[in-house]
Amino acid sequence: MTVPPLRSGWLRRFSSGSPDGTTLLCFPHAGGAASTYFPMSKLLAPLIGVCAVQYPGRQDRRSEPPLDDMAELADRVTESLTELDPGRPLALFGHSMGALLAYEVTRRLEAAGGIRPVHLIVSGRRAPGLPATRPDLHGQDDETLLAELRRISGTAEQVLADEELVRMLLPTLRSDYKAVECYVPPAPGDGVLSCPISVFTGTEDSHVSPEGAAAWEAYTTGACDVQAFTGGHFFVQTHREEVASAIAGRLHGRPSAVGQRAGHTI
Incomplete structure (x- = not known):
């Protein structure tokens, strides 16, 4: 099946999904790129179509300066979402920085009253407005940033060993961290969504406590559930099949076929 192209510089479509399926819009973590979600698109096919956001300053947008303001990014x-098929249900998924950005985009879509997301799935991120779990990193030296990358294990060691790639x-990573660390959350009682929220978290993720994950409940008038996966901050990569099954279960009431084959119970 030919995947129709998107004109926007912001979106990458990896799969179209079935005519009666949902479109899942995915938001990468800090320093990440749209291609992070290509393997996920294969796991969610053929029912769920996957598009991912490509932030400026990386991969095919590396010549563009990165944006360091969460509101401007949102x-x-x-x-850019006017390109998506308005007749298909839209859900949003974001990990870490991407979770905050997915939340802010959902806020804007609900306020505009046009495209109304059917579900927001946030991963690896405590609820907005909670205190930071670490000092700000965007103003730190390069070695401090690299030490953080190694600690959370989201970047392959061979990449960190390549001086040119580093x-x-x-600069892009520093910009992303600034967007997150200078993010101004909505005032208490504001920014409440109507769509359901699902929260995915890692059992060994030092950035997201069980209380921080559960606090997302205050940001929707709909249902809110929390699911923990074994692993650290990047459990979405180490347990990709389980995550795909959980997404499929939230959006269409059943786990993905790959999750069933692998024998996972979600």
């Missing part, structure tokens, strides 16, 4: 992404990565 505005620009929201503007020089290319650090």
Whole structure:
């Protein structure tokens, strides 16, 4: 099946999904790129179509300066969504930085009253407005940033060993961290969504406590559930099949076929 192209510089479509399926819009973590979600698109096919956001400053947008403001990122992404098929249900998934951005885009979509997301899935991120679990990193030196990358194990060691790649990565990563660390959350009682929220978290993720994950409940008038996966901050990569099954279960009431083959119970 030919995947129709998107004109926007912001979106990458990896799979179209079935005519009666949902489109899942995915938001990468800090320093991440749209291609992070290509393997996920294969696991969710053929029912769920997957598009991913490509932030400026990486991969095919590496010549563009990165954006370091969460509100501007959310505005620009929201503007790009007019390309999506308005007749298909839309769900949003974001990991870490991507979780905050997915939440902010959902806020904008609900306020505009056009495209209304059917589900928001946030992963590896405590609820907005909670205190930071570490000092700000965007103003730290390169070695401190690299030490954090190694600690959370989200970047392959062979990448960190390549000096040229590291020089290319650090400015974008620093910009992403600034967007997260300078993010201004909505005032208490504001920014409440109507769509359901699912929260995915790692059992060994030092950035997200059980209380921090559960606090997302205050950000929707709909249902909110929390699911823990074994692993650290990047459990979405080490347990990709389980995560795909959990997504499929939330959006269409059944786990993905790959999750069933692998014998996972979600």
